[in-house]
Amino acid sequence: MARVVAVNAHPEVTFEHELEALTPIGVAIERLRVGSDEELLAAAADADVVVPMGYRLSAAAVAGLVHCRHIPSGGIGVDHIDVEAATAHGILVTNMADTFVEEVANHTWMLLLLVARRGLWLHGMATSGRWAEALDQLFPVQRLAMPRVTGQTLGLVSFGRIARAVARRAQAFGMEVVAFDPYVADDVFAAHGVERVSVDEVFRRGDVVSCHLPWTAETTLMIGERYFRLMKPSAIFLNTGRGKVVDERGLIRALEEGRIAGAGLDVLEQEPPDPANPLLRMANVAITPHMASVSDVSSVARRRLLGRQIADALLARVPVGVVNPAALESWRGRGRWLV
Numbered sequence: 001m002a003r004v005v006a007v008n009a010h011p012e013v014t015f016e017h018e019l020e021a022l023t024p025i026g027v028a029i030e031r032l033r034v035g036s037d038e039e040l041l042a043a044a045a046d047a048d049v050v051v052p053m054g055y056r057l058s059a060a061a062v063a064g065l066v067h068c069r070h071i072p073s074g075g076i077g078v079d080h081i082d083v084e085a086a087t088a089h090g091i092l093v094t095n096m097a098d099t100f101v102e103e104v105a106n107h108t109w110m111l112l113l114l115v116a117r118r119g120l121w122l123h124g125m126a127t128s129g130r131w132a133e134a135l136d137q138l139f140p141v142q143r144l145a146m147p148r149v150t151g152q153t154l155g156l157v158s159f160g161r162i163a164r165a166v167a168r169r170a171q172a173f174g175m176e177v178v179a180f181d182p183y184v185a186d187d188v189f190a191a192h193g194v195e196r197v198s199v200d201e202v203f204r205r206g207d208v209v210s211c212h213l214p215w216t217a218e219t220t221l222m223i224g225e226r227y228f229r230l231m232k233p234s235a236i237f238l239n240t241g242r243g244k245v246v247d248e249r250g251l252i253r254a255l256e257e258g259r260i261a262g263a264g265l266d267v268l269e270q271e272p273p274d275p276a277n278p279l280l281r282m283a284n285v286a287i288t289p290h291m292a293s294v295s296d297v298s299s300v301a302r303r304r305l306l307g308r309q310i311a312d313a314l315l316a317r318v319p320v321g322v323v324n325p326a327a328l329e330s331w332r333g334r335g336r337w338l339v
């Protein structure tokens with residue numbers, strides 16, 4: 001019997017969608033609550049599949065999972081799993097591939113319009129008895145900047161699945177799109193009608209700069225002061241990727257000094273944030289609590305996919321969403337298959 005262990009799953013998660021693919025092959029999901037790698041390994045060193053939910057799987061923990069063949073991530077990001085260690089031990093790591101790309105792109109678009117069109121301020125004025133006062137700032141003499149968006153340039157940092165979905169929305173709104181991603185081939189940019197530029201050009205040319213970087217050793221604090229200094233004073237910065245890729249002090253300084261016009265953030269360097277974080281009190285900054293992937297559709301689809309990925313991996317079939325294909329060869333030799 002294969003042992004599938006969900007580490008630190010929320011007590012209300014019942015796994016009914018994951019089990020749709022697992023029950024027919026006689027596999028159950030076991031819950032485990034641990035506070036350390038020692039506790040994890042004491043209880044689950046022989047697990048075939050480990051699902052870290054609200055738990056960070058270190059290289060040492062991965063090395064100690066002697067029979068493990070699969071570590072699925074319930075998200076697109078895999079920064080809570082030591083992927084290098086998994087690859088070294090022939091363990092497949094999978095992610096949610098394109099399950100909620102549209103949700104994150106829609107959320108990015110909401111933040112873009114909310115900040116560009118001063119949605120937070122307008123709502124506050126309209127609902128607090130200051131309707132006429134708000135209009136006084138805008139008609140007949142326009143005292144506040146209010147971009148048209150259409151005709152502006154969107155700069156994308158990274159050009160993966162989510163960034164491409166955001167580019168499609170920008171093009172539908174009549175924006176020009178430029179992007180930086182050293183790992184994407186020229187023909188992909190061309191196929192999407194997006195101009196390939198340097199990272200400096202993204203920040204220089206973007207009226208909106210939207211960041212969709214994964215969090216890796218290379219991208220940690222990659223977006224710092226230097227880049228914010230390249231931006232136009234009228235420009236907006238968005239991040240729905242990962243908070244730890246942005247040096248937040250640089251972003252805060254740029255906003256405080258009026259060197260950029262605003263920001264829309266679903267992710268922060270520290271989550272939940274320190275209540276003293278100045279970003280929480282800025283009128284031109286829209287913040288959501290790292291939930292861009294959520295929708296009625298994705299909340300079920302992500303769990304079904306997780307179950308299918310586990311079933312496939314246990315049946316020696318390569319699951320969708322493998323992020324470390326380099327592990328495939330040694331994974332095939334790891335044995336203990338259900339078939």
Ligand SMILES: NC(=O)c1ccc[n+]([C@@H]2O[C@H](COP(=O)([O-])OP(=O)(O)OC[C@H]3O[C@@H](n4cnc5c(N)ncnc54)[C@H](O)[C@@H]3O)[C@@H](O)[C@H]2O)c1
Nearest residue numbers: 076077158159160161162181183212213214240241292293
């Ligand atoms: N806010 C949320 O709820 C939420 C939800 C889903 C995903 N995310 C984040 O969004 C990220 C992107 O998701 P995706 O589906 O587009 O992933 P993806 O794997 O399709 O694309 C990531 C892109 O980043 C590029 N990249 C990597 N390192 C880079 C670097 N140093 N410079 C420039 N580009 C670089 C890669 O080449 C790739 O094209 C995920 O890694 C995840 O962390 C956040």
